[in-house]
Every structure is written in structure tokens, then in C-alpha cells.
Amino acid sequence: MSILVVGSVALDRVETPFGVADGVLGGAASYFALTAALFDRVYMVAVVGTDFPQTYLDLFRQRNIDLEGLQILPGKTFRWTGRYHHDMNTRDTLDTQLNVFADFHPRIPENYLSADLVFLANILPTLQLEVVQQVPRAQLRVMDTMDLWIRETRAELETTIRHVDIVLMTEEEVRLFAGVPSLRLAVRAIHRLGPRWVIVKQGPYGALLFGADESFFAAPAYPLEEVRDPTGAGDAFAGGFIGYLSRLPADQWNSAAFKRALVYGNIMGSFVCEDFSVNRLLQVTPEDIAARYAEFRAFTHFDPDWR
């Protein structure tokens, strides 16, 4: 099948207790696309400036990512600067220069309209809606969002949520959206708008999958020895989750398949944290992924007996 992603492509400066990376490839669409492309063909809808390095364009192309929907506009590429705290989980945004991303208006090429799976990375809900409405044949529509849109464009966000199958949020975002501390009750507020699944991202604690049918699945995080740079982990998670599903016929997207997809999401999120920017993603092999999947089973499964 094929996967369409709309979102940001950026040049990042990331500071961690372990080092600094400057001018490196970043943005939700970059992390997502480079991950999902390990599984299937990816169509990218995004914008960069004329300063965007040719090497990164070449990289996307080499990696099975179609760039017909990537606009290259006069001006500078979106730049983000962040600094991680000692715990490597919390971070401060030191600087954001939207540049050409400020007026981003997604443009969907004709041959993207056949995409089977769509990932609406974190952009303005109205733009997410515009995109998803142009891909009517999509069989799986997944959206991310952020606290800013929950606070400032609530009505638009709700409208977009009504048009997707799966909502991806951090646990803080779910609670903020619903206004209740119980995660389980908060998730129901999202299900009531229509999505069949809600995925709650818990950073270093893994991810939870809630079905509108009250089904539940929990996948802990992979126990990394060292987190070098967690930037993009949520988007790599989405890339693993959606990428895995795209390899299955849609009639096999049952509850068991969604569980496996959640684990693939966790796996890809864990790889990304092992190095700065997208570096680790460029090295990871199918064998690495399969080995980590086997490890996940070993450290989460236990025997049924009760004595």
C-alpha cells in the first residue's frame, strides 16, 4: 500500500547533556517518513526553503520517499532549537523560526490521492482537515496534535478528530483535551467524537492503545541504556505503527494487528532515541527491528498459571 504524510520538515539545533547537533534534519514529517519508508512507499507533503540541503533531498529520495508534494519555496526552512534536561525526557524550546512553514498550505499531487494510509502530523487542525478530505479513498487516517491546538483552536481540532480513525496524543494532551485526570475516562471523550482508536504516548513509559469498543493494550518502552536525543520519537512511533499496518491487507487490520503495530511503533521510537536527528534510522536494518520485536515479547510476556 502507500502512505501519505503531511507535516513539518525542519532544520534543528538540539542540545543535550551528551552533546549538540546543529542544522540537522528534523521535523515531524522527516522522522515519520524515514521510519515508515522502512516498511512501505511514502508520499510526503511538506514545505522547505531554498536553503534546504540537497543532501537531505537526496536522502529522502533514496529512501523510497516521493517528494512531488514537497514544496521548495523562496526563503528559509523552518528552524527549531531545543535543549533537553538531564532526565532526557523534558525539554525547553529555545527558538522557533517558522520561516516558509508559517504560510504552509499543503498541495496534494494527483498521484498521491490514491494513498491508502494517511498520517496527519502535528500541524494546524484546519490544514489537517483539508488534507484528509482530499484523500477520500484512504482506509486509515491517523492524526497527531499538540497542546497549542487543544487550547487555541479547540473547535477546529474537534472537527478534524471527527474525520480520522486514530488519534495520537501524549497523556498530558489527552487529559488537557478532556479536562479529567483519569486517562481511561479522558480517552472516552475522544472516542465519542468518532475515532475507533486512541493511542496515548507516554514517552519513556511506552504507549497505550484504547479501542472505542473498550479494548485496551499496553506496551512498555524499550529499556534503552542511553537516550542520546529523543527528538522525533513520537513521529518515528507513528511511522512504525502505520508502516507495519501498510504491509498488511486492510482486512487483516484487526485488534491483534493493532497490538503488533503498537509494538512496532515503540520499537521505532526507541531506535530514534539512540542517536541525534534521524541518524539511527538510517542505520537500522530489518534484522534489528525483528530482533527488538522478539525482545519486546520476551520482556512483556508471562505464564498463565495461578498456584
Add this chain to the structure above:
Amino acid sequence: MSILVVGSVALDRVETPFGVADGVLGGAASYFALTAALFDRVYMVAVVGTDFPQTYLDLFRQRNIDLEGLQILPGKTFRWTGRYHHDMNTRDTLDTQLNVFADFHPRIPENYLSADLVFLANILPTLQLEVVQQVPRAQLRVMDTMDLWIRETRAELETTIRHVDIVLMTEEEVRLFAGVPSLRLAVRAIHRLGPRWVIVKQGPYGALLFGADESFFAAPAYPLEEVRDPTGAGDAFAGGFIGYLSRLPADQWNSAAFKRALVYGNIMGSFVCEDFSVNRLLQVTPEDIAARYAEFRAFTHFDPDWR
């Protein structure tokens, strides 16, 4: 087998957004004993004042808990007052009156010396050491601790750690103890002192089990709809973990058994949160526990295939 616990018995006042409970049974040894006694015989070493309600003494006795090691001294029982925040995870201690607990010196009755499993709940490390040295035939020694002892009695704490098989800490305590942000590396600092297993409690995210042989197991938390009062969850966890193992012959305490024990710990921790004080523990049946165990398997297990 039989289980010895040394720790606090208290009268608590707990305030949550859902209500207030005052003068209710609390203390680590109470939560642990009432949980572990659902699995096996418990010997309690603790102290209360003459104001301690007879009904609670009767309750312990009815519940398979031996009180020969419970000192009843002139004065008042340890009193703790806490208030939970809206998220039901963080809390403030509003008042602590140690009373007779201030000069607590554990006294181990003769017939407790045959205990097979020992739980050193959170008390001064020197007292924990004193107890564990008096029960030389114990086949499993488990200790809890707290940030105060890590900061203020570091040397004594390390000595006690060298005398136990399993250390139970929150993830904040593990990081504080080792002084490194990586949980996996921090845990190794504890293993180097001798314990075969380290259990990292993660509150609403579940628990992790690290073996000195680098083995690893992760159990997420049960997704409660409502947390009414999380007080004692860590001690109920220990009660479920140790209680389960006490029902197995020691030669079956292998890695698979420890995984199952961790799940029973999580289950008992989840029950405790459903009501104030020990109330939920008094209602829970073996069928409730078995049902939740089956649920845990259903929401953590996934298929092996890679397509």
C-alpha cells in the same frame, strides 16, 4: 511458607479530590500484611500506641496475621496526614507525628525466626539490617526504602542493601541513589552491591524487574477508571509480589516465577487504589485476583509474527 514484615502501622488522614478519610488504618506494614495474608501466613513486627483501635487489631488477627511481634506501647500511634493533587499521583505530606514509632526498636519473637520470606518495609536502614540478621534461614529478603535514607544514611543503606536479595525502589529513588539519569545504568549500581533483583516502581506506569544477569521484565499498570486513594500501593505491590512467591516452593523461584510475581504485585497495587485506606483489600477475592491476572495477560500479550 511464612512471611515476616517489619514496618510502620499508622493512623492516617488522607485528603483527595474525591473525599477525606480520617483516623483510618495506614502504614507500610498494614498494607503489606493485609495483602500478603491473602496468599500466606504473615508475621508482623511493628509498634502502635495504646490509642490503636481494637477493631484494627481484631482485623489483623482475623486475616491470618500473627501479632506477637506487634508492640503496644504507652503513647500514641504514628499519625500521617497527606493530601493528593488532582492527578492522584503526587501528594504533599501535611503532618507527621511519629509518636511511639519515633523510638521503635523491632523485637522478633522466637517463633518468627523460622520465616521463609522477609519484607523490610521503609524504616531506618539500621533497623532493617538488625531484623534481617535475626532471620538467617530466610530464603528471600526484600527491602523498600525512601529518598530520606538515600540522602541522610547512605552508608547504612548500602550495608543493608548488601544483605538482601531484592531491592524495591521508585524510579526517582534509583536515580537518586546512583546519580545517573539512565535507569538501566542506575540499576546496575544497586546490583553491584549484591542484590539479585531490583524492582523499579513506576506508580501509574507499572513496575520493572531487573536481574543481576541483565534480564529484564516490564509490567504496565492496570488501567483503573478511577484512583480514589493510592496510599499504600507500593506496599500492597510488595505484598502481592512476596505473597505469590511464598506459595511456590523455593526451588521454583525462577525467572518466570518472578515475572508472574511482579504481575501479582501490580494487581494488588491496583486494587488498593480503588478505595481509601485498606478498604478494597478487605473485599478482594481470589476470583477477583485471578480475573485481573487474566486481564493483564490479555492487554500485554501480542502475536509473534513479522510480515
